[in-house]
Amino acid sequence: MSEFIIDIQDLRKTFKRVKKKEGFLGTLQSLWSRETELVHSVDGIDLQVRKGEIRGLIGPNGAGKSTTIKMMSGILHPSGGSIDIMGFTPWKERERFVLHLGVLFGQKSQLWWDLPPIDTFSLNKEMYKIPDAKYKERLGYFRELLDIERVIHQPVRSLSLGERMKCEIVCALLHEPELIFLDEPTIGLDIVSKDTIRQSIRQMNKDFQTTFIITTHDLADLENLCDRVTIINKGSVVFDDTMGRLGAYFTNRKLVDIKFAEPVDESLLAPYTVSAYSPLTAQIEIDLTERDIKQVAYEILERFPVIDINISNIPIEEVIKHIYQA
Numbered sequence: 001m002s003e004f005i006i007d008i009q010d011l012r013k014t015f016k017r018v019k020k021k022e023g024f025l026g027t028l029q030s031l032w033s034r035e036t037e038l039v040h041s042v043d044g045i046d047l048q049v050r051k052g053e054i055r056g057l058i059g060p061n062g063a064g065k066s067t068t069i070k071m072m073s074g075i076l077h078p079s080g081g082s083i084d085i086m087g088f089t090p091w092k093e094r095e096r097f098v099l100h101l102g103v104l105f106g107q108k109s110q111l112w113w114d115l116p117p118i119d120t121f122s123l124n125k126e127m128y129k130i131p132d133a134k135y136k137e138r139l140g141y142f143r144e145l146l147d148i149e150r151v152i153h154q155p156v157r158s159l160s161l162g163e164r165m166k167c168e169i170v171c172a173l174l175h176e177p178e179l180i181f182l183d184e185p186t187i188g189l190d191i192v193s194k195d196t197i198r199q200s201i202r203q204m205n206k207d208f209q210t211t212f213i214i215t216t217h218d219l220a221d222l223e224n225l226c227d228r229v230t231i232i233n234k235g236s237v238v239f240d241d242t243m244g245r246l247g248a249y250f251t252n253r254k255l256v257d258i259k260f261a262e263p264v265d266e267s268l269l270a271p272y273t274v275s276a277y278s279p280l281t282a283q284i285e286i287d288l289t290e291r292d293i294k295q296v297a298y299e300i301l302e303r304f305p306v307i308d309i310n311i312s313n314i315p316i317e318e319v320i321k322h323i324y325q326a
Contacts, residue, residue, distance in 0.1 A: 005211050006049035012080035013042040013067050041067045043235035052209040056226035060324050064235040102177035110171040111156045117167040118152045128175035142170045145200055162193030182214045198224045219316050231323055239323055252288045259308040
């Protein structure tokens with residue numbers, strides 16, 4: 001048996017797209033004869049995920065991550081390559097495969113708007129053929145973990161977004177799946193609700209060794225949840241490593257934020273790489289392979305009327321942005 005719960009090799013997906021001709025004449029011509037071109041949405045992705053791992057899967061819009069998720073869940077048939085998830089080939093054995101899979105989309109609800117969540121839970125119990133004792137046990141677990149006793153008997157339309165998201169989690173995990181796809185699980189939530197959802201995901205991962213694949217644009221989700229992160233861009237994997245290694249990607253660079261006591265002309269900062277400037281503030285980026293950070297700080301304090309200086313690492317957002325643009 002493979003050590004990986006997900007083992008993807010050389011995954012590819014190609015779509016045919018009609019080439020749009022310019023102008024009114026081109027539009028008329030396309031009515032009789034259409035030229036098509038091949039679009040490689042996913043182009044040779046390799047991905048391995050171990051059981052119990054929380055993996056971040058991110059990329060810019062149009063990178064191919066949604067297409068990858070659809071192939072992993074069996075919705076799309078790949079053009080090439082192989083997918084082995086828990087011993088299943090998703091698009092060939094979909095009916096059996098989905099019994100082991102949970103899915104939560106932050107912008108698509110499983111809940112019925114005019115019904116209380118408990119009715120949806122009962123429906124899922126029948127769909128997944130969950131035994132009565134197991135259903136009672138699982139529902140009790142989620143009632144305590146997510147503190148939803150007060151809300152599950154109220155119509156969904158009367159619940160806050162955070163309360164609805166808690167109930168969506170129950171829908172996705174009630175049948176005790178081994179693998180969960182979470183798409184934007186904290187989108188639109190306030191800070192307290194986001195923290196509650198993240199803590200709950202961590203606890204479920206610890207209690208049941210559930211494997212989570214999380215796609216998100218909220219980098220705090222990655223930092224607070226994920227053991228590893230895979231970055232997809234232009235249909236290919238461009239980074240696949242731990243969150244620590246992602247942060248270390250720019251450990252040889254530092255940011256220096258400076259606040260001046262009086263206006264300073266930007267031309268005086270020419271010896272440095274300036275990433276942000278106003279007459280009373282500036283941010284410079286230091287390459288530690290070329291300059292000593294202590295020496296740079298000393299120079300700045302000597303040359304300028306400084307009232308505050310702060311040295312920090314490159315934010316994770318900038319690291320990922322750099323990888324996207326590479």
